[in-house]
Amino acid sequence: MNSNTSKYTQLIKQEAKRLGFLSCGMSKAGFLEEEAPRLEKWLKQNMHGEMGYMANHFDKRLDPTKLVPGSKSVVSLLLNYFPKETQREGSYKISKYAYGTDYHFVIKDKLKQLLHFINEEIGEVHGRAFVDSAPVLDKAWAAKSGLGWMGKHSNLISKQVGSFFFIAELIIDLELEYDSPVTDHCGSCTACIDACPTEAIVEPYVVDGSKCISYFTIELKNEIPSEMAGKFDDWMFGCDVCQDVCPWNRFSKSHREPLFDPNPELLEMSKSDWEEITLEVFQKIFKKSAVKRTGFNGLQRNIRFLKD
Template sequence: MFNNREKYTKLIKTEATRLGFMSCGISKAEFLEDEAPRLEQWLNENRNGEMGYMENHFDKRLDPALLVPGAKSVVSLLLNYFPQETQREDSYKLSKYAYGRDYHFVIKDKLKQFLHFINEEIGEVGGRAFVDSAPVLDKAWAAKSGLGWIGKNSNLLSKKTGSFFFIAELIIDLELEYDTPVTDHCGSCTACIDACPTDAIYEPYKVDGSKCISYYTIELKNSIPESEKGKFEDWMFGCDICQDVCPWNRFSKPHNEPLFDPHPDLLQMTKHDWEEITRETFNEIFRKSAVKRTKYDGLKRNINFLD
């Protein structure tokens, strides 16, 4: 018999595709038992550096019912951001996710539409949308719902699409059909570990957040330690090294989200242009970009450090 859970699951996955998400997986909203000791150890070893917010809401990170009362399902979504073109060779580098419009706004918009659709089509469903802005372990949920496995660089990897995508989720109080996790396909490969210039991947599947180039160039508010001088390989905002070398990313295909297209000047800028960048140019190029997080002075600090 065609039950409601099956019908609603189909509806939700079809709508996810219509909204432009590349994949949608669903898992049962329950306490993340396996993640609890891992997260606790990571925090106890101070792998979060100055990211104090990682210590907040420990229980909420592990139990979706503390975020959405009566939570039954976690709908995990992937949105592709792999660009058509990348920056020039003679440029300081930005992480690809920051080329276009700030993903928080782009995805939040889609998720609002998604929740509206669920309420219109299915009825009163309680739920919340999350995109990297609340205590939700999005990679763990995406892996639980079969969208990929967590690789040795601690990113979610998919055999079909690699890892250049954003992860978001809806936690809702509606029972659905649940997907099953996929197996790990990293095998004996250590490309990401070997390529990381700051040795942030200190063991397979374990990343020291406080040693990552992304942390130094975005999260760190104090000056970058002199001991890291010469290790950044021209990355001025974020870092894609462990993704660029991952064999699964040969399957990445360009996104089709116009809002993620870069400002036309961005791809043309040389190192000299970045060194001379004015506050006005910064504001123009990064008007609605995630790069705004580091601010003009932060980006200048990063560029000076690379000089």
């Protein structure tokens, strides 16, 4: 191993911290052996529902060297999005991650800065930045890099900060010092399984994506099946129930990223305000938000479904 490997690893971790990332971990790029049978089984059981893209690029999804030729390392990064304030009680709810500016833009920008820094300080390094925008198994890589363990709700959990964070990665052709995975600290707790309104966590560590409220309110393009009526617990975009009940989220601290702060109106709106929302108000509140994924019509469909 190159004597500079350790130095480069530390440099990247320090810069990641300076850019506002919660933590940064390194893994050797290669085939994800343990994930392969899991992903195959999940797809065979149709747990991806209408998310057809999950079945595409199976090989690339499991091996970043096929996605980024010549890559040697996966640099995994976490960015906190836990908000200072949440929506008013008794209103229709949106997932906390969608309160502010769409995370894709915010994180992509930080990743570009990090890649630029690596090229300035270390030399010519080739690679690509990913924010759940390509077939990369973010959570598996973050777990492999020691940033947390995969909880029973299939989200990554960190002992220090809980689970309200985004995961992103740089896949680069630079050899680094690699981190080791941490142990699982879910123990006998089943809080997330017991609390899931649609029973989407079919067994510990397995989520049936096609039963998840996030799937119905964001990914599903058609009408929401009537048998789901009354099960959505007032969630109109995404769902945080499994994270809200997780004991490790007692350690969540509010983020320091101004771009993730919501439009103040979002926090104040009541159910009747949402039911009467106009396109103009939607565009103002969700100007650069991830809520644009479901769009004005999609959000209206979700609200109608909750109201009926």
